[in-house]
Amino acid sequence: xxxxxxxxxxxxxxATRRAVDGVDLALxxxxxxxxxxxxxxxxSPLLRAMAGLEAAASGAVLVDGEVVARLDPRGRARRIAxxxxxxxxxxxxxxxxxxxxxxxxxxxxxxxxxxxxAADIRAALRRVGLEGxxxxxxxxxxxGEVERALLARAFAQETPLLLLDEPTAALDPxxxxxVAGLLRDWVAEDGRIGVVASHDVNLAAQVATHIVVxxxxxxxxxxxxxxxxxxxGLEPLFGSNMVIGRRFSALAREERPFILxxxxxxxxxxxxxxxxxxxxx
Amino acid sequence: MCVLASILPTSFVLALLFGxxxxxxxxxxxxxxxxxxxxxxxATILDLRLGRALVATMVGAALxxxxxMLQGLFRNPLASPSVLGVTSGAALGASIALVLLGGLxxxxxxxxxxxxxxxxxxxxxxxxxxxxTALLVVVGLRGASSSMLLLCGIxxxxxxxxLVQTVQSIVLRDWELSAxxxxxxxxxxxxxxxxxxxxxxxxxxxxxLMIPFLHRELDLVAFGEDTARALGxxxxxxxxxxxLLSSLLAASAVAVAGQIAFIGLVVPNFVRLVxxxxxxxxxxxxxxxxxxxxxxxxxxxxxxxxxxxxxxxALLSLVGAPIFLFLIIKESRGQGYW
Numbered sequence: 001x002x003x004x005x006x007x008x009x010x011x012x013x014x015a016t017r018r019a020v021d022g023v024d025l026a027l028x029x030x031x032x033x034x035x036x037x038x039x040x041x042x043x044s045p046l047l048r049a050m051a052g053l054e055a056a057a058s059g060a061v062l063v064d065g066e067v068v069a070r071l072d073p074r075g076r077a078r079r080i081a082x083x084x085x086x087x088x089x090x091x092x093x094x095x096x097x098x099x100x101x102x103x104x105x106x107x108x109x110x111x112x113x114x115x116x117x118a119a120d121i122r123a124a125l126r127r128v129g130l131e132g133x134x135x136x137x138x139x140x141x142x143x144g145e146v147e148r149a150l151l152a153r154a155f156a157q158e159t160p161l162l163l164l165d166e167p168t169a170a171l172d173p174x175x176x177x178x179v180a181g182l183l184r185d186w187v188a189e190d191g192r193i194g195v196v197a198s199h200d201v202n203l204a205a206q207v208a209t210h211i212v213v214x215x216x217x218x219x220x221x222x223x224x225x226x227x228x229x230x231x232x233g234l235e236p237l238f239g240s241n242m243v244i245g246r247r248f249s250a251l252a253r254e255e256r257p258f259i260l261x262x263x264x265x266x267x268x269x270x271x272x273x274x275x276x277x278x279x280x281x
Numbered sequence: 282m283c284v285l286a287s288i289l290p291t292s293f294v295l296a297l298l299f300g301x302x303x304x305x306x307x308x309x310x311x312x313x314x315x316x317x318x319x320x321x322x323x324a325t326i327l328d329l330r331l332g333r334a335l336v337a338t339m340v341g342a343a344l345x346x347x348x349x350m351l352q353g354l355f356r357n358p359l360a361s362p363s364v365l366g367v368t369s370g371a372a373l374g375a376s377i378a379l380v381l382l383g384g385l386x387x388x389x390x391x392x393x394x395x396x397x398x399x400x401x402x403x404x405x406x407x408x409x410x411x412x413x414t415a416l417l418v419v420v421g422l423r424g425a426s427s428s429m430l431l432l433c434g435i436x437x438x439x440x441x442x443x444l445v446q447t448v449q450s451i452v453l454r455d456w457e458l459s460a461x462x463x464x465x466x467x468x469x470x471x472x473x474x475x476x477x478x479x480x481x482x483x484x485x486x487x488x489x490l491m492i493p494f495l496h497r498e499l500d501l502v503a504f505g506e507d508t509a510r511a512l513g514x515x516x517x518x519x520x521x522x523x524x525l526l527s528s529l530l531a532a533s534a535v536a537v538a539g540q541i542a543f544i545g546l547v548v549p550n551f552v553r554l555v556x557x558x559x560x561x562x563x564x565x566x567x568x569x570x571x572x573x574x575x576x577x578x579x580x581x582x583x584x585x586x587x588x589x590x591x592x593x594x595a596l597l598s599l600v601g602a603p604i605f606l607f608l609i610i611k612e613s614r615g616q617g618y619w
Contacts (some may be wrong), residue, residue: 101511105513
């Protein structure tokens with residue numbers, strides 16, 4: 001059972017700008033938390049500070065009661081995996097080597113990759129649907145495949161906590177759903193914690209167990225998808241231009257809200273509801 | 282890979298067998314190495330060739346290894362010992378020493394022995410390069426990122442380059458002195474003895490011994506600095522180690538042989554084209570290839586082009602650059618190599 005806490009975290013950007021302003025968060029095993037917010041709301045600095053990559057001006061990030069900033073880098077990498085925004089990878093690196101880099105914190109200086117570790121890497125590739133692609137070079141992969149390979153690397157790091165910064169930003173809708181499903185399964189099956197920074201409200205609606213909405217570095221809404229994905233909760237992200245409906249989600253295995261960024265001229269005066277025939281029984 | 286590794290011993294033996302004066306047989310070389318029944322004149326020629334070959338081996342290996350480490354750290358195929366300003370620092374030290382030894386005005390008292398330039402100029406070049414290295418380490422200790430370090434290096438290189446030009450402008454009318462500064466900037470392996478190889482061999486040995494500790498971390502840096510940090514790499518320590526090692530390698534090589542262009546920049550790129558980007562293979566093979574290339578070029582210059590007095594740096598650029606350009610253009614039509 002892992003416990004991940006963020007206590008009154010403040011991250012400054014230069015002398016004048018506060019990127020993260022007093023964020024509190026407590027997550028436990030089995031939680032897939034989506035951090036939603038508009039551009040510049042502080043999602044990426046929050047995730048970087050959680051990963052120990054950015055120094056906090058005040059506050060603390062703790063894993064099982066230990067302050068992340070005080071962990072040695074390899075020890076930290078055995079507990080927290082961080083997947084950056086974007087799909088930039090060295091072009092000539094093989095898919096296997098890309099994923100194998102996740103084993104660095106688990107290996108001694110002169111230790112070679114063990115048979116078991118190689119099997120774990122292939123298992124991670126199988127999990128993301130890239131089985132048999134391990135010898136391909138990164139330049140031979142599509143954007144969706146690179147994203148899956150990066151996800152396989154994060155899985156192969158075998159940490160109880162995974163932080164992902166906009167993991168689906170460059171993907172088409174089909175691949176977005178596929179990646180979201182992989183994440184949901186990974187968290188649910190192995191009892192880990194996933195934190196995803198994203199703009200994609202509908203993805204969060206389908207797979208998140210917890211949602212945090214940030215606005216100018218502050219938490220303006222937090223809780224279950226049902227409680228957060230309301231007109232009031234999403235105001236910082238959409239303004240008043242949104243349409244909220246409900247539909248069955250196979251990923252969530254229940255009916256969940258969905259949101260359209262849509263200016264219907266109502267200026268938030270009335271909630272739009274889909275017609276009954278659109279609802280899947 | 283095996284081909285690259287076998288070129289060094291072959292080219293080293295060839296460098297001893299052939300040269301400006303006469304050629305030797307393998308039997309004579311055996312006699313030189315393991316018995317002493319070789320005429321004095323032949324033994325002397327082989328002594329000179331051995332010194333030159335040893336210096337070429339060490340200098341070529343040091344420059345190429347330095348370039349390979351820096352390209353890995355900065356994730357930039359254009360990185361080389363010269364972009365950090367180490368080479369320019371050495372040039373500044375050497376230029377000042379040459380001016381002092383050359384007898385400009387009141388400083389002429391330093392001209393107390395004919396042999397001193399052979400020791401003092403490399404020593405001054407090394408001091409200049411060390412000064413730049415110290416500056417870079419201070420900047421690195423303040424937590425500067427790799428790109429900041431690179432920019433600092435470029436700034437220091439520009440400053441040192443400007444100071445060298447100032448020195449050259451001051452002594453422009455002294456033709457002998459101007460010529461000696463210009464000749465030093467070409468780089469040369471003339472009149473080098475095994476003693477000259479020692480100052481390069483020490484940092485080279487340390488750097489080679491450090492490869493097992495560095496290669497995996499440099500592989501991870503290829504994914505981006507933040508990703509490397511997230512995977513557990515101590516980025517500040519890695520930056521300092523690589524900058525210090527590569528600067529010392531370049532400083533010692535430039536101090537001993539002057540500015541030999543091309544090797545630090547092109548050899549690591551060439552090896553990357555052939556064997557890929559894993560630093561566990563790339564770093565030692567870059568050292569081997571740099572050593573082999575400088576040996577072969579020096580041998581070619583001494584035997585085939587003996588009367589032209591071309592310096593190795595010029596020959597390397599003239600012959601190697603077109604080949605390298607051809608390879609790069611060919612690769613860029615495919616998927617790229619970096």
